[in-house]
Amino acid sequence: MTDPVDVLIVGAGASGAAVAWSLAETRMRIVCLEQGDWMNPAEYPSAGRDWEARAFSDMSISPNRRKRETDYPVNDANSPISVANFNAVGGSTILYAGHFPRFHPSDFRVRTLDGVADDWPIDYRTLEPYYAENDRMMGVSGLAGDPAYPPKESVMPPVPLGRAGQAIAEGFNKLGWHWWPSDTAIATETYDGRDKCINLGACSSGCAQGAKASTDITYWPHAVRAGVEVRTRCRVREITTNGNGMASGVVYYDRDGVEQFQPAEVVIVACNGVGTPRLLLNSTSGRFPNGVANTSGLVGKNLMFHPYASIQGIFDEPLDGYRGPGVCIWSQEFYETDPSRGFVRGYTYEINRGRGPVATALTGMFSGRIPFGEGHHEAYRQLFSRIAGMVGICEDLPEEHNTVTLDPELTDGHGIPAPKIDYTLSENSRRMLDHAVARATEVLTAAGAKDVITEAPIGVGGWHLMGTARMGTDPERSVVNEWGRAHDVKNLFIVDGSIFVTSAGVNPTRTIQALALYIADSMKKRLANLFD
Amino acid sequence: MPDTIATDNPFTADEQRTLLALVGAVIPASAEFGTPGADDPAIAADILATARPYHATVAIALDQIESTAAKRYDAAYSDLDASTRAGIASDLSRSRFAGVRTLVTITAQCYYRDDRVMRSLGMAPRSPYPDGFDIPQGDWSLLEPVRQRGRIYKEV
Secondary structure, three states, rough: OOOOOOEEOOOHHHHHHHHHHHHOOOOEEEEEOOEEEOHHHHHHHHHOOOOOOOHHOOOOHHHHHHHHOOOOOOOEEEEOOOOOOOOOHHHHOOOOOOHHHHHOOHOOOOHHHOOOOOOOOOOOOHHHHHHHHHHHHOOOOOEEEEEEEEOOOOOOOOOOOOHHHHHHHHHHHHHOOOOOEEOOOOOOOOOOOEEEOOOOOOOOOOOOOOOOOOOOOOOHHHHOOOOOOOEEOOEEEEEEEEEOEEEEEEEEEEOOEEEEEEEEEEEEEEOHHHHHHHHHOOOOOOOOOOOOOOOOOOOOOEEEOOOOEEEEHHHHHHHHHHOOOOOOOEEOOOOOOHHHHHOOOOEEEEEEOOOOOOHHHHHHHOOOOOOOOOOOHHHHHOOOEEEEEEEEOOOOOOOOEEEEEEEEEEEOOOOOOEEEEEOOOOOOHHHHHHHHHHHHHHHHHOOOOOOEEEEEOOOOEEEOOOOOOOOOOOOOOEEEEOOOEEEOOOEEEOOOHHHHOOOOOOOEEEEEEHHHHHHHHHHOOHHOOOOO | OOOOOOOOOOOHHHHHHHHHHHHHHHHOOEOOOOOOOOOOHHHHHHHHHHHHHHHHHHHHHHHHHHHHHHHHOOOOHOOOOHHHHHHHHHHOOOOHHHHHHHHHHHHHHHOOOHHHHHHHOOOOOOOOOOOOOOOOOHHHHHHHHHHHHHHOOOOO
16 A cells, blocks of 8 residues: 555546646645656657658557557447547647637536536636636637637737638638637747747647647646656556545556555546546445446436537648648637527537648548549649648537446456447437538638538547536536535545536537636635535 | 568568559559659558558458459459559458558558658658748738627627
8 A cells, every 4th residue: 555645636637737736736745646658749750750650550549549558448339439538648638639719608508598408507707717727827829809709818829820721711701700710729939848839730649849738748847846746657447435435545556567555535536538437437336336426327428529520622722731730710600509500509610721641642542532543643732732621529418328338348458447438429410510511611612622521420539528427516417516526425526528517519628627727726715624 | 572671571472462562553653743653662661561560450451452353353463454453452442341441541651751752742851840840820811800790609
């Protein structure tokens, strides 16, 4: 047994880093257990000639393809969307693109506004100061004044429009539709020890420049300097509880594969929408036979992805191609519910600049636009640096039949049951995807595209994992309360995307981190009676 | 076999013959653009090295390719003309045989990082880091009509 700690955090990703940094000022003894490693940016793909190929192998977004020792397998055979994640200090922020939108005020009131799903127990105003604090810690670039949002400041100027952004912005303007420079977690100026973006174009395989805000280079250096201990290659098997129904610590395997018990006064779970329910469901006892904190039976239920539509135009003129961050501009023209569209809620368009030479070849060859053999090179040159478009990121509504459970057979390298995903695309999502494809095609055509390539949903696009330990005030209808504490276990907290009540139509990381800071602040304000 | 192909790879001589015949048919050399084919010795060696971890999958695909050649033309795949070989590869890449897609993917990965190919596309043959690339700022005045339209978010 190792020495007891005050706070034990499981997972060093987006939320684990934020909550650790915030709690560090309490001077409590805080330890974070992370199954992955510290990453070395000098080894990221963009530092090598094989930068595109590695996105198919050791830096793939899919743990099943990547198969690093630090990964766990995911059985997502029963889902049209497969899980994307990364296991390391920094978690999936290592591989995210850095799209960094906030939720909108309406996203917290879905039940009230549209009669579907549930309202959150908190609102936009509650999170607003934590959004701002997180923006400073992560270093957010953007342009103030976006009419799709309440007023908010930006820390740094936006990423360049570039040729692709300009062409597509002109398309939006022709239709009179909203667009705005994206808020990005990419430093456009030197910031907090990070260098500025130099347009490497491989953001989603790790940023060798250190311009992209992965938490290993944002929150963690500050948290570690403040005394937080990060133990890497430590995979947690279960949360243990005592006779009083309180969490007593965790059982984990250390880097040598040796089973350890880490006692703790407070346990914080930060493993996101698949890892968190997996851990809770695997933490069974006499008091919690169906998994810890699962009296409601909702742990692992209501899994939400964001179904993505990809709509890419082919232009006559060269655009940005392989250069520049994938993030560029966004449009929230179709964000709020309009009953005439045939679905509730809405989506965001995120404009993609282009793609690399390998991705261009594969897009062309597998869509039939580049022939095998004769004519290959001529057709290739009609696409190279001429593809630009967007993705539509659709709000996914919670449905209890979309689940994360424990696979009865598949296990990770330590014998811990792997997560099993059962997910069905709803009719609402299907209609929203169709709408996103149709409207984006209009935009790209207006922008001058001569051809459009579409995919909906993107099969490998399970980047966002939410809803599987939802927040609420009713213990029968939620897993954690309105400040992240498990209803069932008063010293167990969850701070990641699993506590989302609804998914909104935007990337979740900024909200996950704002929630983590809000929960940390709630804990600090209640330290004297935290377990009451 | 080209002598640049490593001898410690798991591919048999027959598999290498089929693989080279396939990749050279999928991406042939071009005199017009001054580019090698994917069966160029250096590129082929890269393909074989990259395909090693996927040998089991690729070997099944190569066997399927030979079976298809035998069934359709009663000939070894490598004995067919380039157009016919490309046609078989194209057909199988659209079928349920994931291995052919894997092989085509690896071929593209290795081909489009070759110095000669990158230069032919106007790219500097280098990694993105550390020099990066330039992107024009673009015309931010395009935002004016968006600003003029005013607020679109829903206050609650």
